[in-house]
Amino acid sequence: MQPHEMGVAQAAAAIREKRLTSVELVQDCLAAIVRREPDVRAWQHLDADQAMQQAVALDQTPVKGCLHGVPIGIKDIINTKDMPTEYGSSIYRGNRPVADAACVALLRRAGAVIMGKTVTTEFAFFRPGKTRNPRRLTHTPGGSSSGSAAAVADHMVPGALGSQTAGSIIRPASYCGVVGYKPSYGDFSLVGVKGLSHSLDTLGTLTRSVVDAMLLRRALLGGADEDTHEPSAHWVPSIALCRTPSWSQASFEVQAGIEKLLARLSSCGARVGEVTLPDGLNSFTELQKVLMSYEAARSLAYEFDVSPERLSNSIRELVEAGIGVCREDYLSARSASEWGGQQLEPVFERWDVLLAPSSPGPAPAGLENTGDPIFSRMWMLLGLPTLSLPAFYGSDGLPVGVQLVGMRLGDDRLFRCARWVERVLSDRVSSSSC
Amino acid sequence: MQPHEMGVAQAAAAIREKRLTSVELVQDCLAAIVRREPDVRAWQHLDADQAMQQAVALDQTPVKGCLHGVPIGIKDIINTKDMPTEYGSSIYRGNRPVADAACVALLRRAGAVIMGKTVTTEFAFFRPGKTRNPRRLTHTPGGSSSGSAAAVADHMVPGALGSQTAGSIIRPASYCGVVGYKPSYGDFSLVGVKGLSHSLDTLGTLTRSVVDAMLLRRALLGGADEDTHEPSAHWVPSIALCRTPSWSQASFEVQAGIEKLLARLSSCGARVGEVTLPDGLNSFTELQKVLMSYEAARSLAYEFDVSPERLSNSIRELVEAGIGVCREDYLSARSASEWGGQQLEPVFERWDVLLAPSSPGPAPAGLENTGDPIFSRMWMLLGLPTLSLPAFYGSDGLPVGVQLVGMRLGDDRLFRCARWVERVLSDRVSSSSC
Numbered sequence: 001m002q003p004h005e006m007g008v009a010q011a012a013a014a015i016r017e018k019r020l021t022s023v024e025l026v027q028d029c030l031a032a033i034v035r036r037e038p039d040v041r042a043w044q045h046l047d048a049d050q051a052m053q054q055a056v057a058l059d060q061t062p063v064k065g066c067l068h069g070v071p072i073g074i075k076d077i078i079n080t081k082d083m084p085t086e087y088g089s090s091i092y093r094g095n096r097p098v099a100d101a102a103c104v105a106l107l108r109r110a111g112a113v114i115m116g117k118t119v120t121t122e123f124a125f126f127r128p129g130k131t132r133n134p135r136r137l138t139h140t141p142g143g144s145s146s147g148s149a150a151a152v153a154d155h156m157v158p159g160a161l162g163s164q165t166a167g168s169i170i171r172p173a174s175y176c177g178v179v180g181y182k183p184s185y186g187d188f189s190l191v192g193v194k195g196l197s198h199s200l201d202t203l204g205t206l207t208r209s210v211v212d213a214m215l216l217r218r219a220l221l222g223g224a225d226e227d228t229h230e231p232s233a234h235w236v237p238s239i240a241l242c243r244t245p246s247w248s249q250a251s252f253e254v255q256a257g258i259e260k261l262l263a264r265l266s267s268c269g270a271r272v273g274e275v276t277l278p279d280g281l282n283s284f285t286e287l288q289k290v291l292m293s294y295e296a297a298r299s300l301a302y303e304f305d306v307s308p309e310r311l312s313n314s315i316r317e318l319v320e321a322g323i324g325v326c327r328e329d330y331l332s333a334r335s336a337s338e339w340g341g342q343q344l345e346p347v348f349e350r351w352d353v354l355l356a357p358s359s360p361g362p363a364p365a366g367l368e369n370t371g372d373p374i375f376s377r378m379w380m381l382l383g384l385p386t387l388s389l390p391a392f393y394g395s396d397g398l399p400v401g402v403q404l405v406g407m408r409l410g411d412d413r414l415f416r417c418a419r420w421v422e423r424v425l426s427d428r429v430s431s432s433s434c
Numbered sequence: 435m436q437p438h439e440m441g442v443a444q445a446a447a448a449i450r451e452k453r454l455t456s457v458e459l460v461q462d463c464l465a466a467i468v469r470r471e472p473d474v475r476a477w478q479h480l481d482a483d484q485a486m487q488q489a490v491a492l493d494q495t496p497v498k499g500c501l502h503g504v505p506i507g508i509k510d511i512i513n514t515k516d517m518p519t520e521y522g523s524s525i526y527r528g529n530r531p532v533a534d535a536a537c538v539a540l541l542r543r544a545g546a547v548i549m550g551k552t553v554t555t556e557f558a559f560f561r562p563g564k565t566r567n568p569r570r571l572t573h574t575p576g577g578s579s580s581g582s583a584a585a586v587a588d589h590m591v592p593g594a595l596g597s598q599t600a601g602s603i604i605r606p607a608s609y610c611g612v613v614g615y616k617p618s619y620g621d622f623s624l625v626g627v628k629g630l631s632h633s634l635d636t637l638g639t640l641t642r643s644v645v646d647a648m649l650l651r652r653a654l655l656g657g658a659d660e661d662t663h664e665p666s667a668h669w670v671p672s673i674a675l676c677r678t679p680s681w682s683q684a685s686f687e688v689q690a691g692i693e694k695l696l697a698r699l700s701s702c703g704a705r706v707g708e709v710t711l712p713d714g715l716n717s718f719t720e721l722q723k724v725l726m727s728y729e730a731a732r733s734l735a736y737e738f739d740v741s742p743e744r745l746s747n748s749i750r751e752l753v754e755a756g757i758g759v760c761r762e763d764y765l766s767a768r769s770a771s772e773w774g775g776q777q778l779e780p781v782f783e784r785w786d787v788l789l790a791p792s793s794p795g796p797a798p799a800g801l802e803n804t805g806d807p808i809f810s811r812m813w814m815l816l817g818l819p820t821l822s823l824p825a826f827y828g829s830d831g832l833p834v835g836v837q838l839v840g841m842r843l844g845d846d847r848l849f850r851c852a853r854w855v856e857r858v859l860s861d862r863v864s865s866s867s868c
Contacts, residue, residue: 081736091533098529105735186633186768189732195625222732222757298623298656301539302515323656331843334620338772409765 003028008070008158008212015069022055022069026113029071033156039137041130042151044076045083046116054113061111067219068111073151073160076117077124077144078203079192080104083114087194088122088129088144091307101192103161103203103220110219115157118147121370123300124168124196127312128370135177135398139363142172143370145206149176152206159207159216165196165292166380167359167373169204170403173388175363175371177399179422181205181213182376184409185383188220197295199334200288200380210418213387217411237417238271240347242354242405245282246374251361257392258402261425262355268424275354278343284336284378290325291333291381297322333381340382341408348407353417356405358388362398375403385411387418391425437462442504442592442646449503456489456503460547463505467590473571475564476585478510479517480550488547495545501653502545507585507594510551511558511578512637513626514538517548521628522556522563522578525741535626537595537637537654544653549591552581555804557734558602558630561746562804569611569832573797576606577804582640583610593641593650599630599726600814601793601807603638604837607822609797609805611833613856615639615647616810618843619817622654631729633768634722634814644852647821651845671851672705674781676788676839679716680808685795691826692836695859696789702858709788712777718770718812724759725767725815731756767815774816775842782841787851790839792822796832809837819845821852825859 003025006014014020030048037043051071058069079085079097086092104114119129124144131146133139134154141150145162149172152160162169164182173180181204188203195201205216241262247255266272297304297319303311304319311319347354357375364371379386385408388401404421406414437459440448448454464482471477485505492503513519513531520526538548553563555578565580567573568588575584579596583606586594596603598616607614615638622637629635639650675696681689700706731738731753737745738753745753781788791809798805813820819842822835838855840848 095532098526098531100736100740102733102735105739106732109735109739189629189729189735190632191629191733192736195623198624199620221761222735295623298540299536299625301536301543301623301656302534302626305539305543306534327655334843338775341772409768 004032004155006158007209008067008207008215009209011070011158012067012215016063022058022113023052025069026051026055026071029115029157032154036134036154036156040132040134040150040154042118042147042154042156044086044117044119044129044147047083050082051113051115058111058113063111065110065219066215067107069113070111070159071113071115071157072107073115073118073148073157074104075145075148075160075162076120077163077194078104078161080114080117083117085117088120088124088127089303089310091303091310097192099192102189103193106220106222112219118151118160120144121146122312122315123194124163124165125318126314126370128367132367133175133363135363139365139398140175140367140370142175142359142363144168145172146370148206149173149178149180152208153178159205159212161203162206163193163201163203164376164380165200166288167376169206170358170376170386170388170401171371171373173206174358174399174401177390179207179210179213179390180388180401181207181217182386183217183411184385187411195299197292197299199291199295199337210387210389210415210422214415236269236271237352237420238350239265239353239355239417240273240275240351242275242277242356244277244356244375244378246285249360249374250357253394254357254361254400257400258355258357261391261402265421265424273351275347275351280343281340281378284340284381285374287333287336288377288381290329293318293322294325294330295322337381337383344382344407348410352413354405356403358401358403362394362396362400379405382408384408385414387414389418389422389425438466438589440592441643442501442641442649443643445504445592446501446649450497456492456547457486459503460485460489460505463549463591466588470568470588470590474566474568474584474588476552476581476588476590478520478551478553478563478581481517484516485547485549492545492547497545499544499653500649501541503547504545504593505547505549505591506541507549507552507582507591508538509579509582509594509596510554511597511628512538512595514548514551517551519551522554522558522561523737523744525737525744531626533626536623537627540654540656546653552585552594554578555580556746556749557628558597558599559752560748560804562801566801567609567797569797573799573832574609574801574804576609576797578602579606579640580804583607583612583614586640586642587612593639593646595637596640597627597635597637598810598814599634600722601810603640604792604810604820604822604835605805605807607640608792608833608835611824613641613644613647613824614822614835615641615651616820617651617845618819621845629733631726631733633725633729633771644821644823644849644856648849670703670705671786671854672784673699673787673789673851674707674709674785676709676711676790678711678790678809678812680719683794683808684791687828688791688795688834691834692789692791695825695836699855699858704854707785709781709785714777715774715812718774718815719808721767721770722811722815724763727752727756728759728764729756771815771817778816778841782844786847788839790837792835792837796828796830796834813839816842818842819848821848823852823856823859
């Protein structure tokens with residue numbers, strides 16, 4: 001295995017055990033980027049010397065933390081002191097933040113090499129950046145964490161930061177065939193991350209395995225956390241299929257794939273079933289849009305007033321829609337979030353996680369739009385932790401993810417289940433042990 | 435009445451009706467600042483020419499919104515594109531943000547003159563800035579919105595922005611004898627405001643009247659709001675005294691003053707009573723500290739790692755305390771917030787607002803510390819809207835506020851009650867009509 005093919009945990013272990021240096025790893029990742037970047041276009045800013053200098057310094061330093069020497073990509077919605085941060089908008093061309101975002105500082109504290117800035121859509125909304133899907137260059141990588149998902153999928157870096165307000169981690173993870181993790185609302189600090197909708201915005205990760213997401217989470221939590229995720233050998237999760245009110249919008253392939261996966265999880269020992277959400281949650285996808293547009297209209301007040309001509313139509317329409325939302329509707333959406341959480345309590349007393357689509361299908365063809373976040377919106381309104389795992393391939397040969405949804409603040413349990421499901425899925429590829 | 439003595443609403447009406455120009459108003463405020471700033475030290479940055487240029491431009495422009503031509507002070511924890519923003523820390527000396535915070539953009543949209551930056555404590559925590567209490571220069575103005583409260587109290591500007599994580603609006607409002615308004619958690623956008631604890635941080639206002647706070651709120655909500663706060667002539671509020679678990683920490687004067695006020699509100703027609711909070715809320719003051727330190731330790735990761743020598747002891751201790759908080763305790767504090775909100779639902783079905791102390795007493799002597807936020811912490815954990823009204827004077831002749839606490843997202847009802855109580859309080863001064 002080449003260094004650039006290693007995951008976060010593998011690479012960190014190899015460096016810790018002196019089987020690999022950070023310089024070797026970063027060099028190999030940079031070589032992969034040189035080969036592939038002209039096609040994939042995952043990076044908004046990348047300075048090879050800057051990355052190498054960090055690696056050299058870390059190779060001369062005692063191990064700082066769980067990411068020592070490992071290069072991580074940073075979505076360009078996140079401030080970095082030593083690299084430009086442009087938020088996907090020409091308004092911020094060449095912007096040099098005065099400080100690192102808290103999450104970047106925490107990655108550095110854990111020993112990470114900040115590799116560069118990955119492409120984001122404009123203000124993490126819908127206008128695409130330049131990135132292509134590394135699985136098929138004519139298809140969208142999804143958005144808004146486009147560059148992070150593509151770079152990780154293409155083995156340019158083992159992990160990257162993303163952020164999600166509607167479906168900006170889960171959808172690109174599904175389209176690019178990587179693991180996307182969106183924690184419980186409020187778990188990671190957003191200081192220094194450009195905000196769009198404060199009741200929804202959530203920082204998360206793109207990696208190629210669940211354990212890698214767990215490592216990034218440990219760093220982002222700032223080190224107070226113990227690792228208690230390792231399930232005992234005989235533990236099995238309870239998993240309920242949740243078709244969600246949007247099920248009919250998933251392709252037949254996705255529907256069939258998820259049902260087949262559920263049967264497989266059952267045959268491997270999981271307790272499985274199906275839940276129908278309370279009727280009151282049917283409107284949550286729409287309520288998420290109301291909440292998001294209302295808050296985005298305020299968050300982007302500066303850009304909208306000062307540089308409207310440099311905003312895309314999609315941002316202008318978002319702001320105008322948000323100004324048109326009446327306050328009662330906004331408050332209803334916020335209250336619904338709390339009410340919905342209470343409604344789901346009995347569901348999560350019975351089930352460890354819900355199994356749901358990550359996206360309506362594989363990455364759509366074309367680069368003009370980034371696909372539909374429809375299968376994430378309701379979980380965002382509820383603030384639940386979710387994780388997308390690469391699960392199967394569509395008939396077009398492109399990957400599709402499935403989404404595991406955990407209870408609020410139940411990220412540890414979600415990880416335990418996700419590792420179990422990941423093992424089943426990898427068995428499916430390599431053998432058929434169950 | 436001199437222009438600089440006018441409130442936000444008065445000044446805006448006078449300008450709208452062409453009885454006053456923005457230039458005249460700003461000039462008169464600047465003259466007040468010239469007279470008093472050497473003593474009060476409310477301003478971190480003030481450029482008279484810059485303020486006057488805005489006033490000149492607004493006088494030549496059709497009325498933009500509800501604050502047209504009115505100068506507003508901005509706490510220096512809030513980004514301004516055309517003025518330095520230093521967050522009360524030498525780490526950020528001379529910092530020039532690339533954009534206005536969303537709240538500043540919304541004030542400009544409503545026609546405000548951005549007068550200058552008011553002194554904040556370091557990162558809106560405890561280390562005092564240079565500001566003195568304008569009511570008595572040897573006493574603290576309170577913190578962290580020190581300069582905003584002092585400037586408004588001293589008639590340098592009719593209104594200012596503040597922010598609160600523990601008690602940073604309510605306490606200085608109480609000490610300086612002005613109206614402090616801290617809205618429901620999540621109501622105003624914090625984009626471009628330096629974050630300390632994302633589950634608690636809240637933007638708010640300092641003014642000299644309730645109606646002025648309402649006007650600033652209208653601007654900060656971005657204009658979708660209708661004014662429906664005006665109570666009918668015969669409407670009376672229901673108000674319950676809530677001694678809170680910290681009652682014994684209030685001075686005898688404050689205790690007696692609040693009891694006397696309750697009797698007076700009753701004699702003026704309010705339905706009054708007393709509530710004892712559910713036992714489970716006794717720990718909320720402590721839980722707020724747990725939550726705040728845990729999150730601050732992550733939010734300040736950059737400053738703590740890169741420039742520890744430029745942090746005060748109080749910030750370093752906060753970060754270290756936060757790193758020492760175990761994750762379970764943090765999650766308990768967050769869950770408690772939601773649980774507490776449910777516990778209070780029946781209370782707010784019965785009562786419009788709670789009446790509680792704003793501070794343990796008047797401003798303490800000395801400038802080395804900014805007083806104790808003890809009477810705000812639990813409401814912050816609960817995310818409830820609160821408002822401090824100047825209510826009486828201590829035996830030392832310094833003002834003391836009382837706090838009205840509304841139901842979550844019930845800011846309109848809180849304002850209705852606050853206006854009613856304000857009328858009663860002003861009657862007490864001028865006559866004794868009830």
